[in-house]
Amino acid sequence: MFLIIIVMQVLFSTIRLFFIGYIVRLLFRNNNYGRFILILTVFYFAFLTVTNITTVSFILDLIASILSLLLYIYVYDRDKVFKPKRLKGMNTQFRTKYADQVFFKILTMITWFFAISLYFIVGYDDVLIFVILVANIISFIIIFRVKDEKVFLLVGKTDKQLYEYEVPKKVFKYSPAEFFKSDDYIIDYVAVMYENRIITHIYMLPVDQLQSSLFSNATNIDIPYEFLTNLKKYQFVSISFKEKTPRLKRLK
Secondary structure (H helix, E strand, O other), X not given: OHXXXXXXXXXXXXXXXXXXXXXXXXXHOOHHHHHHHHHHHHHHHHHHHHHOOOOHHHHHHHHHHHHHHHHHHHHHHHHHHHOOOOOOOOOOOXXXXXXXXXXXXXXXXXXXXXXXXXXXXXXXXXXXXHHHHHHHHHHHHHHHOOOEEEEEEEEOOOOOEEEEEEOOOOOOEEOHHHHOOOOOOOOEEEEEEEEOOEEEEEEEEOOOOOOHHHHXXXXXXXXOOHHHHHOOOOOOEEEEEEOOEEEEEEOO
């Protein structure tokens, strides 16, 4: 029984720390920030363990912090770590808002299962339960406030045209191969834009004189912002708005 409690505590601490990196990632819309926070927790608990080597709780927290970092890397960075490096411009797939919502529900259920179980077994502090509840609420607001998701494809080198695609419901990942039915061109994923509770994934195809039949499943729309025409291949930027003023942050 004692061993089971220890294992449950480590797993719960792992999920709790992962939640910290998860929320940081949501707040700053950047995988690197969440990973950096979890790396700091590993160093923090390593320092506490070295300076208090006789305290078992610090050793368990150190193990949990390492596991949470590995979990985070597996969930958000496994393509970089576990797969060969891709050529420039080839990493064009994105995780949909539906995938984030499903993952949030699973993570929440696992967290509360361990929290409630340990609360009744070992009497966890009410403050910790409150912190988890607040973290859940913050994550819920950030994830479920998104009401729509779509794709922009910016086509052309001199005379640029913009095509809009709707992201299908209940798909976990989406890529150009699923909305652009041609293997003759390489499409670059160059930006993600957050505006009015809508996420727009922006792709670029800098080729002129393409057949209109290639865009039969898309809607040709006016380019809403001039800065979109200045996006570049082999770069990736995050676009948000503050008082209708665009703010571009280069992520790659």
